Ligand SMILES: Cc1cc2nc3c(=O)[nH]c(=O)nc-3n(C[C@H](O)[C@H](O)[C@H](O)COP(=O)(O)O)c2cc1C
């Protein structure tokens with residue numbers, strides 16, 4: 001019945017009204033979600049080889065499933081724990097991470113996220129001696145990452161992945177800008193880790209720039225990290241922006257960094273487990289495959305750069321954040337990613353200056369928010385929908401992977417796929433209303449092209465599911481109740497024997 005309410009996302013308060021988050025590190029945040037009944041602690045021994053992933057997958061076959069803290073892991077020689085489904089498909093945990101009201105709708109969370117993402121707070125440096133991540137420091141030969149309960153997720157995975165729910169820091173040699181990205185990392189040996197970055201990702205561009213100079217690329221990777229830095233590492237920002245500044249802004253508190261020992265990059269001071277290392281020019285080892293966010297093994301085993309680990313920093317009983325890549329709703333690239341990506345797409349469209357856009361949603365069930373973007377708009381002139389479709393398809397936040405860009409009128413809530421299907425089925429004429437963009441930015445992980453080398457060149461369908469602008473005045477009226485009839489029936493609702501209150505309708509047959 002909300003179909004008849006129209007789409008009116010409540011304007012969120014400005015970020016000045018948003019208080020800072022009331023947690024400081026991953027452990028505080030776990031206490032917070034525990035108090036809200038959103039964390040399950042698993043004390044029984046679990047095998048990190050596939051059993052951990054199986055439990056995570058089976059426990060997350062429904063939306064809003066709890067986070068899982070595995071406290072006892074077979075083969076663990078470090079006293080480590082593993083957190084899985086940290087955010088997953090839970091909008092409540094997203095809200096608790098960024099300090100929003102968990103009862104907001106998805107559309108309201110997107111609007112509120114745009115506001116808190118506007119606030120920027122630069123990181124601060126804390127002394128090495130008080131940084132929590134320095135409770136344990138190991139160097140060179142003292143380091144043995146095989147002592148950790150590093151998960152192997154899927155039966156066809158090429159190895160154990162220490163980095164999935166990680167953040168990875170690199171810098172660009174020309175500008176010194178530090179990038180934060182989430183990139184998978186396969187354990188090769190006690191001090192060797194494979195790093196896979198897709199073409200176009202900042203971690204890869206940074207590494208190529210160092211190697212072009214014949215110099216090693218310094219890397220810092222955190223394998224146990226708080227939810228905000230993780231979420232920010234997964235979003236696309238311009239190379240003139242700092243993921244740390246945005247993370248600080250979202251939290252309302254500066255991100256705390258501290259000095260590393262071996263590299264010039266900083267390390268997150270409150271992380272659980274961090275390594276410092278070097279990617280040396282030409283040092284490649286076979287990496288992958290990994291069961292991916294698409295729900296498939298996306299890419300054949302191939303040579304990828306190896307991080308030579310120089311130092312390790314950890315808290316006592318560190319918590320590794322493991323991100324299961326799987327079909328919705330079991331994928332860690334879940335609702336948080338969909339909300340933030342949608343907010344970024346709306347920001348991009350606003351910056352470009354295209355009028356009339358009222359909402360957007362990158363649905364998480366569409367290959368983890370990467371496959372489909374629905375954009376809602378008020379059509380104002382001939383060609384407007386085609387313009388919005390093309391700009392949405394190629395704006396920085398939406399350009400990667402997205403195959404289906406669907407424009408709907410502003411009476412359609414883009415977060416409600418039932419309404420989107422109605423628009424596709426009643427307002428879109430496929431022979432007229434679909435355009436295709438070719439050779440667009442995609443990834444080797446897209447299984448839909450059989451020849452793997454072609455996969456990084458994607459394609460996009462632009463689908464106009466708005467009422468045809470040419471005939472908008474003649475377009476058949478939708479079936480709506482008359483207001484007086486609605487009000488009469490609503491008044492009789494209890495008398496008619498209905499226990500629930502009558503549906504609230506806002507749009508009526510024109511008088
Ligand atoms: C759990 C998770 C795993 C990811 N794994 C990879 C990966 O292995 N390689 C990659 O290029 N991107 C991966 N991504 C996507 C990138 O994090 C994302 O595109 C981000 O924008 C990269 O940062 P950048 O824009 O600074 O390059 C992953 C994202 C998530 C949330």
Ligand SMILES: [Mn+2]
Pocket residue numbers: 179180181202235236237238243
């Ligand atoms: Mn970046």
